[in-house]
Amino acid sequence: MAKKKAVLSIDGEIQINYKWSVGKAGDRFFTELRDHKKIMGTKCRQCGRILVPPRIFCEECFVEDMEWVEVEPRGSLLTFGESYFSTDGKRLKEPWMLGIVRLKGSNGGLIHFIRESRPEDLKIGMPVEAVFKSKPEGNIMDILYFRPANN
Amino acid sequence: MNDRVCVVGIGVVEAKDPMVDVSHKEMLFYATRHALDDAGLERKDIGSAITTSFDFLEGRSLSNQFTLDSIGGVMKPCDLRLGEDGIYSLFAGYMEVMSDPSQVVVVASVQKASERDPDGLSYQKLIADSMEPVFSRPVCKSVPNLLGLEPVLAAMEARAFMDRTGLSEEDLAEVAVKNLNMDKGTKGSGPDKKTVLKSDMLSWPIRTMTKAKEADAACAIILASENRAKDLQNEPVFVSGIGWCSDKSHLAFREQGVSRETKWAARQAYKMAGIRRPDREIDLAEVSDWYAHRELLHCEALGLCGSDEIKGCVADKSFQKEGRLPVNVSGGLLGRGNAVGTSGLIRVAQIVRQIRGQANGFQVPGVGVGLAHSWGGIPTATAGVAVLSKW
Numbered sequence A: 001m002a003k004k005k006a007v008l009s010i011d012g013e014i015q016i017n018y019k020w021s022v023g024k025a026g027d028r029f030f031t032e033l034r035d036h037k038k039i040m041g042t043k044c045r046q047c048g049r050i051l052v053p054p055r056i057f058c059e060e061c062f063v064e065d066m067e068w069v070e071v072e073p074r075g076s077l078l079t080f081g082e083s084y085f086s087t088d089g090k091r092l093k094e095p096w097m098l099g100i101v102r103l104k105g106s107n108g109g110l111i112h113f114i115r116e117s118r119p120e121d122l123k124i125g126m127p128v129e130a131v132f133k134s135k136p137e138g139n140i141m142d143i144l145y146f147r148p149a150n151n
Numbered sequence B: 001m002n003d004r005v006c007v008v009g010i011g012v013v014e015a016k017d018p019m020v021d022v023s024h025k026e027m028l029f030y031a032t033r034h035a036l037d038d039a040g041l042e043r044k045d046i047g048s049a050i051t052t053s054f055d056f057l058e059g060r061s062l063s064n065q066f067t068l069d070s071i072g073g074v075m076k077p078c079d080l081r082l083g084e085d086g087i088y089s090l091f092a093g094y095m096e097v098m099s100d101p102s103q104v105v106v107v108a109s110v111q112k113a114s115e116r117d118p119d120g121l122s123y124q125k126l127i128a129d130s131m132e133p134v135f136s137r138p139v140c141k142s143v144p145n146l147l148g149l150e151p152v153l154a155a156m157e158a159r160a161f162m163d164r165t166g167l168s169e170e171d172l173a174e175v176a177v178k179n180l181n182m183d184k185g186t187k188g189s190g191p192d193k194k195t196v197l198k199s200d201m202l203s204w205p206i207r208t209m210t211k212a213k214e215a216d217a218a219c220a221i222i223l224a225s226e227n228r229a230k231d232l233q234n235e236p237v238f239v240s241g242i243g244w245c246s247d248k249s250h251l252a253f254r255e256q257g258v259s260r261e262t263k264w265a266a267r268q269a270y271k272m273a274g275i276r277r278p279d280r281e282i283d284l285a286e287v288s289d290w291y292a293h294r295e296l297l298h299c300e301a302l303g304l305c306g307s308d309e310i311k312g313c314v315a316d317k318s319f320q321k322e323g324r325l326p327v328n329v330s331g332g333l334l335g336r337g338n339a340v341g342t343s344g345l346i347r348v349a350q351i352v353r354q355i356r357g358q359a360n361g362f363q364v365p366g367v368g369v370g371l372a373h374s375w376g377g378i379p380t381a382t383a384g385v386a387v388l389s390k391w
């Protein structure tokens, strides 16, 4: 089939900035993370699930009946993926990895970097632990990454 | 019973190469015009018109208001716009017909992917911006190269699925080979398993050939009640069941490597259509194969095979054109290209073609009941299911 002739085109873009509230639950979570390097979850008094990231309501029971609990900075790796893409388009020797970590005793998960390991060392379900930033600022990057942990 | 909802016209405009000679509004017009011609109707006959679109995919705020004149919707009950895949317009259109069975309803969707991506990063930016903004987005935005983001997220769900079911990379390659070879004109001349397994690895097990490429497409479908359809030229195709569902909004809260939303959407559609054994009662299915693993994950969730049968279904070619339950004989998204946000409605059009016996090169004989499925793509857990039938 003959190539179709392109009609003229013009350039376009949309660029808008935002400032999002982290919510009541996020405020408490990030304050504890910044000031005490603690990971906090909210426990639903009705179903008993501990939510991390926390919410002020349980999306299953649909009530605002939660109490704050501290969660250990370790848990299990639900899944992970690796990429050898670098910014300059060259293949990296050591890949960067993302994973989903479910902290011990909690329900939910954190998407975060997995480091100090290679993809072939990782297994679904293995224990991992958080590594914190030395000077936390009150956002999710105060956790630098997760790494394999001893059971 | 004559209040059932039918498809009375379809129009599809699609191409693997960028559609450089038309705008997205023109594509949508052509699709709608084809659908009206197919049904033997004119704009004056349209009772209401519905589109679906994603503003950021199109780069237009209020993108629906921009397209209503392309679907014949000026000064009609229109602008009922849904920010979901096109299959959702079928659901809304269904309800429109039920609320006033005398009217003819146009439902449509368009996606011109080729207009979006001059720097190759736009889609990845949209994926990052679709993540939950407080706990997940800052992580996704700080990956060393955004180009790797979608493949890594896809790999995470594929890995969990494969870990649970025992599927191998070779199994995923089989799916890709099937769909890449089903496309009209390239049957048997498409890539083989070796070629697929040698294609560039994006993030294990996602390769360039096990991930659908983006494509330009528009699709319009015309709905009417059974009573109204009697006066029209086409044999109607019945929409016998519809269902849709979304799982938890935060990706990390969901069970990985399953599609609960598909399962529940199907449950709703099957109940409505009176289907008890989908694996036996459905003749043919078009499901989202955005990535090769997704085809199998969705077949499982739709009940087209048991969880312990998936590997066996790949091995015994159950989902091939000549198999027990042909899946994506049109080539699916892997074979035809993925017009994000429109592909689901195109799956419906493909099923209508099969039931009418108009699927040309990829017709499966004697299709009485067909299923169309759509998934919203990463990081969504949103699915729609439509069961269509000849009787």
Ligand SMILES: [Zn+2]
Pocket (backbone or CB within 6 Å): A044, A045, A046, A047, A048, A049, A058, A059, A060, A061, A062
């Ligand atoms: Zn609860």
